[in-house]
Amino acid sequence: MTDVKILRLPNGEGLPLPAYESEHAAGMDLRAAEDAILPPAGRALVATGFAIALPHGFEAQVRPRSGLAAKHGVTVLNAPGTIDADYRGEVKVILINHGADAFAIKRGDRIAQMIVSPVTRVTLAEAASLSDTARGSGGFGSTGRG
Ligand SMILES: O=c1ccn([C@H]2C[C@H](O)[C@@H](COP(=O)(O)OP(=O)(O)OP(=O)(O)O)O2)c(=O)[nH]1
Numbered sequence: 001m002t003d004v005k006i007l008r009l010p011n012g013e014g015l016p017l018p019a020y021e022s023e024h025a026a027g028m029d030l031r032a033a034e035d036a037i038l039p040p041a042g043r044a045l046v047a048t049g050f051a052i053a054l055p056h057g058f059e060a061q062v063r064p065r066s067g068l069a070a071k072h073g074v075t076v077l078n079a080p081g082t083i084d085a086d087y088r089g090e091v092k093v094i095l096i097n098h099g100a101d102a103f104a105i106k107r108g109d110r111i112a113q114m115i116v117s118p119v120t121r122v123t124l125a126e127a128a129s130l131s132d133t134a135r136g137s138g139g140f141g142s143t144g145r146g
Pocket residue numbers: 062078080081082083084085087090091092093094
């Protein structure tokens with residue numbers, strides 16, 4: 001386990017901090033720190049009431065909850081949202097309602113999940129050509145064609 005500092009913001013007073021909801025859950029559920037109404041096709045930037053300081057070499061991904069997607073058509077618009085290790089602002093969730101009905105979010109509802117992952121940073125070295133491969137430049141459905 002890696003320790004990550006978390007700061008509860010004033011709007012997060014009284015809310016449970018993000019937590020793993022089962023023994024081996026990959027993600028910690030994020031709760032809304034405010035009420036919001038998502039009309040059909042509507043989106044909202046929803047506050048969570050906390051900020052974190054990830055260690056260098058880590059990111060956090062903000063991903064949808066499948067229950068909200070399957071039952072209501074509500075998902076994370078920019079999934080996976082990226083929380084950078086140098087970000088100290090409030091973690092927010094961009095939700096979109098693909099469902100036919102308006103969707104109401106109440107403060108304290110679990111609206112998304114946050115996965116902390118290692119990231120590799122690289123140095124790009126500009127080159128005159130790239131190595132040959134069997135795939136070459138084929139992509140976008142190029143494999144398996146008669
Ligand atoms: O779902 C998200 C996505 C991003 N962020 C915060 C943390 C992240 O470190 C910062 C910037 O995110 P991103 O790089 O995706 O947005 P940008 O549009 O490129 O903004 P910036 O120019 O600030 O990097 O916004 C969130 O709180 N939730």
